[in-house]
Amino acid sequence: MKILNKTKWLAALCVLSVSSLNAADMTNEEIAKADYKQLLKRLTPLAGSKPAQWRVTWSGESSTTATVSWSTAVFGKKHVLHYGTKPYGLEVAKYESHLACQKTGAYSINAKEAEDTKTAFYHHAELSELKPNTKYYFVMESDGEFSRQLYFKTSPKTGDFKLLVGGDSRSGMISRCRMNLRLAKEFKDKPEIIALNHGGDFIASGHSWHQWRLWLSHHELTTLEDGRVLPVIPTRGNHDGGPIFFEVFNLKKMTEKHSFWHTITLTDEVNIVTLDTNYSAKGPQEEWLDEQLAELRPKSKWLFTNYHRPLFPAVKSPAGQAAVFVPLFEKYNVDLALESDGHCIKRTVPIRNGKKDATGVVYIGEGGLGVGQYQPKPDLWYLQDGGYVSRGHHVMQLSFSAKELKIETILLEGKVVDSYVMTPRAK
Numbered sequence: 001m002k003i004l005n006k007t008k009w010l011a012a013l014c015v016l017s018v019s020s021l022n023a024a025d026m027t028n029e030e031i032a033k034a035d036y037k038q039l040l041k042r043l044t045p046l047a048g049s050k051p052a053q054w055r056v057t058w059s060g061e062s063s064t065t066a067t068v069s070w071s072t073a074v075f076g077k078k079h080v081l082h083y084g085t086k087p088y089g090l091e092v093a094k095y096e097s098h099l100a101c102q103k104t105g106a107y108s109i110n111a112k113e114a115e116d117t118k119t120a121f122y123h124h125a126e127l128s129e130l131k132p133n134t135k136y137y138f139v140m141e142s143d144g145e146f147s148r149q150l151y152f153k154t155s156p157k158t159g160d161f162k163l164l165v166g167g168d169s170r171s172g173m174i175s176r177c178r179m180n181l182r183l184a185k186e187f188k189d190k191p192e193i194i195a196l197n198h199g200g201d202f203i204a205s206g207h208s209w210h211q212w213r214l215w216l217s218h219h220e221l222t223t224l225e226d227g228r229v230l231p232v233i234p235t236r237g238n239h240d241g242g243p244i245f246f247e248v249f250n251l252k253k254m255t256e257k258h259s260f261w262h263t264i265t266l267t268d269e270v271n272i273v274t275l276d277t278n279y280s281a282k283g284p285q286e287e288w289l290d291e292q293l294a295e296l297r298p299k300s301k302w303l304f305t306n307y308h309r310p311l312f313p314a315v316k317s318p319a320g321q322a323a324v325f326v327p328l329f330e331k332y333n334v335d336l337a338l339e340s341d342g343h344c345i346k347r348t349v350p351i352r353n354g355k356k357d358a359t360g361v362v363y364i365g366e367g368g369l370g371v372g373q374y375q376p377k378p379d380l381w382y383l384q385d386g387g388y389v390s391r392g393h394h395v396m397q398l399s400f401s402a403k404e405l406k407i408e409t410i411l412l413e414g415k416v417v418d419s420y421v422m423t424p425r426a427k
């Protein structure tokens with residue numbers, strides 16, 4: 001038997017400890033107690049022109065479009081995404097398509113952080129004319145440095161699928177990383193999961209490149225060992241102010257201020273209208289929302305709204321936009337509203353005209369992707385008599401099938417604490 005010297009033994013042990021932090025191989029208990037420093041060792045360093053901090057963003061029609069983005073530590077000259085429906089590993093010339101990034105630039109960095117830190121650089125490859133429900137394999141190249149082969153799957157046009165919904169990953173670095181392992185575990189065990197709808201407050205200060213840099217690196221923990229990347233549907237939270245949010249996710253501001261709203265057509269039957277609760281409800285946002293809901297309701301089996309600050313909160317006061325948004329949601333019979341910001345777990349009863357009504361809108365969420373949890377107010381009428389309220393790091397899983405939508409709340413430890421079934425509205 002070959003005897004390893006001390007250095008080789010240490011290296012072997014290191015590899016062992018790193019691979020044992022693969023979420024798919026970890027027990028629920030190990031995920032809940034995962035060691036932060038060990039997790040950081042798994043992450044691709046942001047150094048030179050080596051592609052790091054990759055993410056796939058969905059905004060628009062997710063069955064045919066996506067943005068694949070990454071970061072490099074140096075600006076570089078050539079940034080290309082090699083991609084296609086067949087895996088060729090690092091034989092990049094064999095891929096069907098070779099797309100030069102349409103957008104590349106420096107992440108904004110504030111003057112104070114710039115004193116001791118260099119910024120990094122984003123690269124966005126905007127993909128279109130993709131095939132629905134299809135795996136796209138890709139390798140990122142920056143100035144001759146390559147990533148490993150990764151892939152994502154476009155959303156289906158019809159049929160069953162699952163979506164993860166969560167928010168508030170802004171502080172609590174250790175819990176954020178553990179929750180990312182939770183997401184990875186769910187993603188691995190249920191390949192029908194297509195994406196994460198992140199309800200905002202990615203980081204504590206939107207103007208801090210230091211904080212975004214950490215979020216971007218931690219996000220790598222959601223990538224599976226086989227290279228599957230969990231796409232993100234972004235929402236702007238009250239902590240996500242400033243330009244970096246737009247630079248990270250390749251998004252276009254809706255007004256001269258840093259406001260952002262968009263609709264995601266997940267399938268022919270499922271639409272999510274995402275709003276910005278940092279921006280006035282009246283004026284352009286209200287007009288846009290009215291038009292979107294009027295257009296989408298007749299063709300949607302499931303029509304959701306999504307935004308950061310709750311209109312029916314379990315912890316804080318209602319967002320100022322409630323007076324405009326709630327009547328429109330009820331006018332167009334929105335099925336489900338996704339909320340964050342309260343740092344707790346909640347699911348309201350269906351609400352219409354300020355009271356429980358089986359034809360009303362259900363509001364779920366409040367955010368638990370790592371942030372410390374607040375004590376909710378369990379006595380609120382809309383959380384009583386069939387609603388649910390609790391606290392704990394969590395993600396919600398939405399399972400779409402022909403007959404129903406099932407909503408489950410999954411804690412960091414993997415335990416399902418709430419399960420609720422909705423059936424589509426009669427046409």
Ligand SMILES: [Fe+2]
Nearest residue numbers: 201237238341
């Ligand atoms: Fe918030």
